[in-house]
Amino acid sequence: MSTATGTAVETAKTATIAIVGQPAPDFNMPSTKNMETLAENVTLSDYKGKWLILLFYPLDFTFVCPTELTAFSDRLDELQGIGAEVIGISTDSVHSHRAWIKTPRDQNGVADLQYPLASDVGGKLARQYNILVEEEGIALRGLYIINPEGVLQYAVVHDLNIGRSVDETLRVLQGLQTGGLCSADWTPGQENLKV
Numbered sequence: 282m283s284t285a286t287g288t289a290v291e292t293a294k295t296a297t298i299a300i301v302g303q304p305a306p307d308f309n310m311p312s313t314k315n316m317e318t319l320a321e322n323v324t325l326s327d328y329k330g331k332w333l334i335l336l337f338y339p340l341d342f343t344f345v346c347p348t349e350l351t352a353f354s355d356r357l358d359e360l361q362g363i364g365a366e367v368i369g370i371s372t373d374s375v376h377s378h379r380a381w382i383k384t385p386r387d388q389n390g391v392a393d394l395q396y397p398l399a400s401d402v403g404g405k406l407a408r409q410y411n412i413l414v415e416e417e418g419i420a421l422r423g424l425y426i427i428n429p430e431g432v433l434q435y436a437v438v439h440d441l442n443i444g445r446s447v448d449e450t451l452r453v454l455q456g457l458q459t460g461g462l463c464s465a466d467w468t469p470g471q472e473n474l475k476v
Contacts, residue, residue, distance in 0.1 A: 299410040299425065305433040306409040310399040311375045312368070313382060319375045323368055323399050330429045332365035332454060337401075337412055337423040339441055341373045341381040347391050349422070349444045354395045356447050364429070365454055367396040372407065372418055375400045412438055426454055 297306040307325050314321040325333075336353060338346045350369050353360070360367060371378075378398040384390025407413035407420035414421060424445050426435035434457050439445060456463040461473030 297409055299433055299436065301433050301436055303433060304431050305425070305427045306406060308399075308406050310370070310401055310406065312397040312399045313375060313378050313394075314397045316379055316382065319379060323397055325427075325431060328366055328427070329431065332363075332429060332458070333427040334360065334365055334367045334450065334454070335410075335423070335425040335427070336367060336369045336445070337407055337410065337420040337425075338369060338371050339414075339419040339422070340371060341377045341398075342384075342389060344389070345422075345442065345444045346371075347381075347386070347389055350391050350394060350398075351386060352444075352447050353450075354391070354393070356451075357395045359451060360454070363451075363455060363458065365426075369394075369396065369398040370401050370406065371398070371420060372401050372404050372413075374402060410436075424450065426450075426457065428457070 299306055305325060309322050309324045311319065312321060312323040313319065314323060336349065338349060340346065353367055357367060378400060381391055382394050383392065385392050401407055404413040404418060404420065410423055410425065412421040412423040421441065422439035422445060424437050425433060428434050435453055452468060455469040456467055459473055462476065464474055
């Protein structure tokens with residue numbers, strides 16, 4: 282094996298790829314945590330000890346995206362009430378994110394968004410989650426739940442045209458939090474399967 286080939290193989294082995302049941306890929310991205318300066322990044326370690334929902338979406342100022350992001354924002358109290366936080370992520374710049382957050386909802390904006398949007402310019406994190414549409418430089422609609430220890434617990438990916446469900450995310454999150462076996466169509470309050 283040549284040195285160049287050996288190096289490529291070693292790089293592939295050490296690259297962090299998102300796999301359910303494994304530690305989530307680390308990140309450090311510019312964000313809208315500080316809307317005035319845009320100088321506060323978000324990192325995975327910021328959320329240690331909490332459940333974290335990553336909402337990848339294609340682009341700011343589109344059609345389905347604002348419906349999803351505002352739906353999660355409008356129910357953030359419910360998510361935080363069970364120990365979860367949310368980050369929205371696209372390959373847009375933080376400047377685009379800020380402009381979109383300042384745009385009224387009736388003008389296709391996400392005004393009053395209650396969680397930060399992170400900027401994955403270049404798609405590094407989207408690539409690690411295997412959802413980057415390389416030729417367009419945008420992410421598919423990926424939703425990921427990471428547990429308080431930083432382990433990826435849930436992954437669902439939608440095509441660009443289909444939005445995600447806050448109700449289903451809450452159901453899955455609460456199921457994961459039971460630590461037990463949840464049957465098909467399990468709902469919060471039901472018992473776990475006994476084995």
